[in-house]
Amino acid sequence: MSAAAQDIGSGGAAGSWSAPLRRTLRRHEAKLGIALTLIFLVMTVAAPLMAPFDPYDQDLSSALQPPSFLHLFGTDQYGRDMFSRVLHGSRTALLAIIVADGLALALGSALGLIGGFIGGAVDAVVMRLVDVLLAFPYLLLALIIVAALGPSLTNSMIAIGIVYTPQYARLIRGQVLSIRASDYVRAARAVGASQLRIMLRHVLPNAVNPVIVMATLQAGSVVVETAGLSFLGLGAQPPSPDWGALLADGHSYFLTAWWIATFPGLAIFCVVLGFNLVGDALREQFDPRRRK
């Protein structure tokens, strides 16, 4: 290399410190996301062991205590330990992810696969159904469903699951269509492979990645929204320690006993952040442009 060679950075761009900074952040945000998600999962499993108190145990003499060593997150208006309640609330959050996200995934995939594979009139009907679902504001739709079925945690999760179905349906249908147009599927057809074989061996394995990314990113949203429904009293009913219900409990006390609403809120925030970071990292990993 010539002695007079000069390093002029990345060709006039705003400053080459941003690139390494961005790279570091990217590596660390994935780790942070994984850490948060793991902590969340540990909480759900170990809640009964980790919680110092029974979350339903009332003790009016210690009502509205601020955070202390005994009650890490303070107590609510009935003297229940907030730390234990938040810990146990993680279980309903996990349940929400499994049921709501799971339902959306299953239903959406079925619709997307049917529409993408069969095509024609069936596809048109499926897509219009999806459009109808999308057109409703999520809250309105959830309200309608819950109104029909009655307010409970299970029903609110079903409602959220239905509300999120269109996203999955569209994603999977898009994947099916684009994969079916690929040359390797055409090669399989040319060899005489059956539609079933094509679906199982070619389409599904290649459709999976974006679905995983979506499921991870949606997990966070699902937690927020079931909490939202619980907050409105349409989901988990008292005395359930569901985080949304805790927010509902705490909001009227916010100015005097800030801890009742704050810690559940923080918990929701951290879990959603964790899933989003992991989802983003996965999306980058699966980015087809990164194929080696």
Place this chain on the structure above:
Amino acid sequence: MKAPLLEVRGLTVSFRTEEGEIVAVDDLYFSVGRGETLVIVGESGSGKSAASLAVMGLIDAPGKVRCEAIDFSDKSGRKRDLSRLAEAEMQRIRGAEIAMIFQEPMTSLNPVYTIGEQIIEAITFHEPMSGRAARGRAEEMLALLGVPDPRRRLDAYPHQLSGGMRQRAMIGMALSCRPSLLIADEPTTALDVTVQAQILELIRELQRELGMAVIFITHNLGVAAEIADRIMVMYAGQAVESGPCRAIFRGTHLPYTIGLMRSVPRLGLDRSAAPLPAIPGNMPDPRRLPRGCRFHPRCSFAEPGLCDLQAPPLESCGDNHQVRCLRWREVRA
């Protein structure tokens, strides 16, 4: 000898990836004279595109550009080092002094603006003038490019035009301010061969009219033969041969060039029993370049003990003709 219009010295472009640093262009030297056509011939991984993007200052992070100098004589006669200019100054150079056109006109043109709007934007950025004047200039440019009914075509969107027309629109944008150097990166590769013939003809005509120098990047030797004054062959990031067009086609001393010329099927070629003399092997992995000469694993002239140990320097082998081969004296087409 007249001072060159563009002189690139010691250009190195590298990209930092998760697998390490990949050097796309390695210590490249080349120059282009006024009104001259330099064709850079290379395959994928040769570094030809990275080199031209570096000249234009269009390499972004994670790419890194290092060089001794990129000297360019602008229209006012001043010699400037492009590698040391700030972005704002480079923007004034791009379009007005040096223009670039790319392979895929569909993705290089903004689909939501008409081609007229895009050409006018290019014009008014460098030469403030009234909308009407700019439109007039754009129309002139389209007519010069052989676009029928230019006034109406100005209001067409890219998707309404054929591939050849889009390429002309892109050339129109590039040339609207009469730059002294046009860098064309595989502009005809994605076009039909009859359209390619039209566009090549067009570029030649425009060159004569505007006195423009052209750096034309291609992997097609036929195209090179048609339009080049000088040719630079690149392989694995290095310049491996450089010289006048005829000298390279008639008297190359580089095994790679010979291999390329022989392995490309030509019309009317005698299809005797012998297969096409193909170059064996694959392009080297930029992260694991061979020791010594980068081409030696695929070279039929390679001498063990020499070519696999020593990296060949660029040597002169004729009038203005250089070659990067240790055995060039023994190599004949």
Place this chain on the structure above:
Amino acid sequence: MSALLDVTGLTRHFTAAHGGTVRAVEDVSFALAEGEVLGLVGESGSGKTTIGQTILRLIDPTAGRILFRGADITGLPARELKAFRREAQPIFQDPFGSLNPRMSVEAIITEPLIVHGIGRDRAERRARVLALLEQVGLPRDSLKRYPHQFSGGQRQRISIARALAVEPALIVADEPVSALDVSIQAQIINLLRELQQKLKLAMLFIAHDLAVVDYISDRMMVLYLGRVMEIGPARSLIAAPKHPYTMALISAVPEPDPDRADKRIVLEGDLPSPIDPPSGCVFRTRCPYALPACAEAVPELRQVGAGHQAACIREDIPTDNRRMRHA
């Protein structure tokens, strides 16, 4: 001797997005003998890819008849096409898109064997796959690897191995080398030619690169806007083309020879829309020899030499013999 493939009046129309019919292929007829290579050459909009896909019955023709070994496969439903599918296989252009990224090389090449029940057990199938790998010049350890670990040229070899797995009689190769680096193209062309000669494969070789098609084909068919312009032995077409479009195509090919001094025929204008093609001869709008009569009727394929036909009403067009220099 009856032809392996006999195509008559093949037509394929598509409905365009905003109404109107795209006439992608219009009244194309040709025959292909066993072991013969027919090159389909044309630019964008010529219909050559559509013809390939229709022959393979990946899409249905709008009209026309396809006979394979004398049997009419034009309207056969999917179930009954399986026997045909064993006889005709494709090779595609894009080395990245033509292999399932989630399947190992072994799985990719074994799939055709499984679909057609070839090989009694896994060991037999594997032996077959290994033999195929050797035929296409890939190492044995490729079995367990995945497409992304191979280069473009190597991926095309995998595609070729897959196509040969069922021992077909006909290969439809759609631009098999266009997406490859120049130095690799020759390798794959050689491989295809070698395999074609050794296995006596009939081939429909579709490409836009005239020189490549000429090199590998016995006969050539020149297409423009869905119609046949000229068809005949490859040598004759190149040495003495009879259709103005063929002449323009030949003339447009850049020659790696800086001393080529000939005047090139540069076609005026753009490709007409396939939704609204010109009346009569579809090429007349860009033809330097067009007459008013050309607009009246679609020219028939007229005999202009041994096995050589051109769809042009003029007989007086001077043939550009420049290519003879290289013969």
